[in-house]
Amino acid sequence: MNNSLPFGRDAQRAERVSLSFNLKTNTMSDEQIRNLEEIFEARIARDEKIEPKDWMPEKYRKTHIRQMSQHAHSEIVGMLPEGNWISRAPSLRRKAALLAKVQDEAGHGLYLYSACETLGVSRDELYEQLHSGKAKYSSIFNYPTVSWADMGAVGWLVDGAAIINQVPLCNTSFGPYARAMVRVCKEESFHQRQGFEIMLKLCNGSPEQKEMAQDALNRWWWPSLMMLGPTDAESIHTEQSMKWKLKRKSNDDLRQQFIDQTVPQADLLGLTIPDPDMKFNEETGSYDFGEINWDEFWQVVKGHGPCNKKRMKDRVGAWEEGAWVRDAAMAHAEKNEAKKLKKAI
Amino acid sequence: MKQNNLYNYILSIADNSLILGQRLGELCGHGPTLETDIAGTNISLDLIGQCRNYYQYAAKVQGEGKTEDDLAFLRLEREYKNVLLVEQPNDHFGYVMGRQYLFDVFHLLFMNDMLNSKDETLAAIAKKGIKEVSYHKRFSGDWVKRLGDGTEESKAKMQEAIDDLWTYTDELFDMTEADKAMVSEGVGVDVSKLKEGYYKEVSQLLAEADLTVPESKYFTRGGKKGIHSEHMGYLLADLQYMQRTYPNMEW
Numbered sequence: 001m002n003n004s005l006p007f008g009r010d011a012q013r014a015e016r017v018s019l020s021f022n023l024k025t026n027t028m029s030d031e032q033i034r035n036l037e038e039i040f041e042a043r044i045a046r047d048e049k050i051e052p053k054d055w056m057p058e059k060y061r062k063t064h065i066r067q068m069s070q071h072a073h074s075e076i077v078g079m080l081p082e083g084n085w086i087s088r089a090p091s092l093r094r095k096a097a098l099l100a101k102v103q104d105e106a107g108h109g110l111y112l113y114s115a116c117e118t119l120g121v122s123r124d125e126l127y128e129q130l131h132s133g134k135a136k137y138s139s140i141f142n143y144p145t146v147s148w149a150d151m152g153a154v155g156w157l158v159d160g161a162a163i164i165n166q167v168p169l170c171n172t173s174f175g176p177y178a179r180a181m182v183r184v185c186k187e188e189s190f191h192q193r194q195g196f197e198i199m200l201k202l203c204n205g206s207p208e209q210k211e212m213a214q215d216a217l218n219r220w221w222w223p224s225l226m227m228l229g230p231t232d233a234e235s236i237h238t239e240q241s242m243k244w245k246l247k248r249k250s251n252d253d254l255r256q257q258f259i260d261q262t263v264p265q266a267d268l269l270g271l272t273i274p275d276p277d278m279k280f281n282e283e284t285g286s287y288d289f290g291e292i293n294w295d296e297f298w299q300v301v302k303g304h305g306p307c308n309k310k311r312m313k314d315r316v317g318a319w320e321e322g323a324w325v326r327d328a329a330m331a332h333a334e335k336n337e338a339k340k341l342k343k344a345i
Numbered sequence: 346m347k348q349n350n351l352y353n354y355i356l357s358i359a360d361n362s363l364i365l366g367q368r369l370g371e372l373c374g375h376g377p378t379l380e381t382d383i384a385g386t387n388i389s390l391d392l393i394g395q396c397r398n399y400y401q402y403a404a405k406v407q408g409e410g411k412t413e414d415d416l417a418f419l420r421l422e423r424e425y426k427n428v429l430l431v432e433q434p435n436d437h438f439g440y441v442m443g444r445q446y447l448f449d450v451f452h453l454l455f456m457n458d459m460l461n462s463k464d465e466t467l468a469a470i471a472k473k474g475i476k477e478v479s480y481h482k483r484f485s486g487d488w489v490k491r492l493g494d495g496t497e498e499s500k501a502k503m504q505e506a507i508d509d510l511w512t513y514t515d516e517l518f519d520m521t522e523a524d525k526a527m528v529s530e531g532v533g534v535d536v537s538k539l540k541e542g543y544y545k546e547v548s549q550l551l552a553e554a555d556l557t558v559p560e561s562k563y564f565t566r567g568g569k570k571g572i573h574s575e576h577m578g579y580l581l582a583d584l585q586y587m588q589r590t591y592p593n594m595e596w
Contacts, residue, residue: 079374079382086370090587090596091414092400095370096393102373103386110379148587148596198596206594314375322377324502325438328495335494 044244049175052118060244061119064174066135067246069126072112074138075105076130077311081145082154090148097194098151104187111183115176131316133303138162140227142305149202149209149216155195157217157224157262163188164258165228168248196265203269210270217266218274225289226297228255234294259287352406353426353523354533355467356416357569358455359399360427363417365448366392367584372435381438384484388445391477398470418588422581423571426521430513432568432577436506439492439499443506445485450546451517453478454539463531486550493554500555507551508559515564517543 028036036055043050050056079102086102089095113123129135140158145151166188169181202213229235229251241247249257263280266273277290299305369389376382400413430448435441456478459471492503518540520528527533548558567573587596 076374076379083374086373087367087583088586090591090594092393092397092417094596096390096397099370099373099386099390099393103383103390106374106379106383106386110383113379201596206591208591209594318375318377322438324496324498325377325381325492328492328499331495331499332491 041243044173047171048173049178050173051175059240060174063240063244063246064177065116065119065121067241068112068116068177069121069129070136070138072109072116072126073130073135074141075109075112077137077141077315079105079109080311080314081141081143081307082151084145085148085151088148089151094151094198101155101191101194104191108180108184108187111180112177115174115180118176127319131312131319133312136301138227139297139300139305140223142300142308142311143219143223144307146219147212147216149199149212150220152195152198152202152213153216153220155191156199156265157195157220158227159188159192159195160262161224161227161258163192164254164261169246171245171248173245196269199269199271203271213269214271217271221274222292222296223300225255225259225292226294226300228258230294230297256286259289263287348406350523350526351464351532352403353521354527355399355403355406357426357521357523359396359403359416360425361431361448361452362392362396362399364425364427364580365431365445366390366396367580368431368433368435368444369441371583372441377438381488385441388481388484391474391481395470395474395477398473402466402470414588418585422573422577425568425573425577425581426571427568428513428516429565429568429574430510430517432574432580433510433513434576437502438488439502439506440510442485442488442492443503443510445481446489446550447507447510447514447547448517449478449482449485450543451514451539453482454542455534455536458534458539462533467532489550489556490554493551493556503554504556507556511559511561512563512565514543514547516566516569519566519569521569 037057040050040054040056040060050060082098082102082105086095086098089098113126116126117123126135130137140161145154163185166181166185170178170185172178172181199213199216202209232250232252235251263273263278275290277288279288280286281288300308303309366389369385369392372382373386373389374382376385396417397413400416403416404411404413428448430444433440433444453475456471456475459467460475462468462471489503489507492499494500518536520535520537524533524536528535551558
């Protein structure tokens with residue numbers, strides 16, 4: 001329970017509830033907290049935004065730190081598989097576009113970490129959670145990018161699945177997250193089109209290029225479906241997240257939406273979805289699809305995917321090798337402050 | 346080709362931007378902070394953008410129907426005319442910032458002069474590039490100062506980088522045949538005239554950064570003649586990988 005004083009926009013309403021706040025013990029009674037929670041839930045139900053300084057239940061704060069930091073970590077780790085092709089991009093135009101894309105991801109990471117910081121956790125703490133393995137990031141980035149076509153497939157499928165997950169978050173209840181997601185989604189949607197365009201070029205190219213594209217689709221299809229999360233029966237966070245508008249549709253619904261959106265695009269490319277059970281269902285107006293290998297999903301989530309160790313080694317390595325640089329920047333800033341102070345005296 | 350000197354001249358400028366942009370691109374996602382990562386990628390993007398303008402123009406001048414990618418990706422190592430400085434590896438962040446700063450000071454002086462070129466395309470590229478390069482120099486110069494005047498460790502590392510990279514600075518001011526011909530036509534920049542201002546500016550910043558200006562009078566040169574360091578072949582192996590493996594395809 002968060003027993004701190006309420007303040008900010010919600011203060012007046014909250015004040016009425018907490019008039020009998022016990023100044024001696026600095027705590028609120030259970031009843032007071034329940035009242036605050038009721039006001040809080042009512043605000044969310046009215047689609048009001050919760051801002052960082054508003055009172056919020058501790059669980060809400062923790063859930064948001066977990067989800068936003070997980071999202072931020074995914075952006076940062078996600079830079080690695082695509083960064084892998086910057087030096088080998090096949091044309092200057094593609095090299096520039098890929099650089100810009102990976103830079104966008106760093107930008108997303110930056111403002112998602114900042115959104116987390118509004119809830120009282122530092123970026124260093126969040127990094128520590130990532131590096132120690134305590135915090136998760138999107139499992140999809142534990143697959144290797146082995147050909148140029150993977151830059152197309154990642155944009156088209158992985159960013160495509162990410163958008164399906166993220167668009168509803170533009171209306172989520174926590175203000176800083178909702179606002180960050182508006183920008184993130186705009187850029188992700190550009191990335192997805194860019195990825196599709198890479199695929200289109202390959203599919204209209206030589207037989208080798210088309211084969212490269214099909215191979216990438218074969219490898220990325222199933223992990224992309226897994227990206228939308230475990231089936232509803234297995235998902236532990238869904239109900240609470242729905243209430244807080246951190247989630248508006250179930251994992252299975254989102255997955256179906258992704259499939260229905262993507263299959264016609266694959267047709268347009270002249271590529272085959274690697275699922276023999278994939279079939280349009282006239283009754284439902286959706287595509288039926290085959291069994292997802294959830295054993296593989298859990299294997300990767302638990303740290304045993306093809307690149308889990310490498311991704312962490314790269315992130316931790318960059319952090320540790322950069323320590324002397326960050327220390328130097330701090331030391332220099334402190335020296336400058338001291339100089340300014342001396343001048344002022 | 347009628348305009349052989351102009352073609353070679355443009356390529357030599359373009360190659361500096363391409364190779365430095367390539368080196369910075371290698372670091373993407375591996376920087377010491379998210380902010381430096383974003384800035385490094387940004388500088389790389391600017392440089393790749395600049396070299397595209399140059400290569401497109403060079404292809405036009407050459408008039409053989411080649412594209413920017415033909416010129417950027419499909420030459421032999423000996424045909425790349427970038428200075429040795431820009432191909433030096435990302436050994437540590439001190440090298441990255443040192444290499445950047447030692448090039449940026451030159452690059453800005455160069456661009457400021459190219460603004461007056463009789464060649465309208467080159468003058469236009471300079472006009473756009475000056476804003477970018479001014480930012481690059483501010484960024485790299487600030488980091489040289491931070492690292493020089495940071496901790497004992499950072500000072501030692503920054504000094505190490507400056508000492509090692511210093512040997513490549515003098516080549517920046519070598520005049521090739523193409524340089525001389527282009528200067529005489531009012532198109533090119535007389536880089537030999539930039540030398541004094543360059544060393545003055547760099548020395549001043551190093552002093553501010555509490556670093557020692559290297560006293561060595563021995564310099565290494567060769568890039569401008571296409572004789573590169575051992576690092577270059579590996580850099581090109583990455584850069585050219587796709588174009589060499591899958592020739593004559595559109596991407």
